[in-house]
Amino acid sequence: MEIVTSILAGILFTTGIYNLLQKQLLRIIIGTSLISHGAHLFILTMGELKRGNPPILVEGVTNYVDPLPQALILTSIVISFGVTSFLLVLAYRASQTNQTDNMDELRGNEHE
Template sequence: MEIIMAVLAGLLFATAIYNLLQKQILRIIIGTVLLSHGAHLFILTMGKLKRGDPPIIVEGAGPFTDPLPQALILTSIVISFGVTSFLLVLAYRASTLNKTDNMEELRGSEHE
């Protein structure tokens, strides 16, 4: 199962990098979203996909699952949601002011 998750995270990373290298702002934002999802899967895979009891200490309990990867992913989801919403508002503002979403046109010419 870890192999499948690692391959899926790699595909998400590859798709994210492809989208980050595009000229449209929306594709760049989609690339950052896919990059964060790939990081979430990577963290979950590195924490080992095992089943066990909840991490509550009681007498006679079996092996526990590690809650740290889940806590890191939850924190990362909140941060990536904030960054994505900020980037969407920034892209909307830039496209309404400049009437384009092309990064080459937003950058301007070297002679200005």
């Protein structure tokens, strides 16, 4: 199972980096979102996908699931949601002010 999630995380990183290298602001934002989702899967995979009981201390149960990767992923989801919403507002404001979402035009490269 770890091989499948590792491959999926790699695909998410690859498509995220491809979108980061595009010229439209919305594709760049989608790229950052895909990279954050790939990081979530990577953290989950590195935390070893174990099956066991919930991490609630009860007598007689010895096989627990590690709660740390899940807590890190929940924190990362909240942070990536905040970053994505900030980037969307920033891109909307920049496109409304400059009448374009092309990065070359926003940089002022008129010759290309």
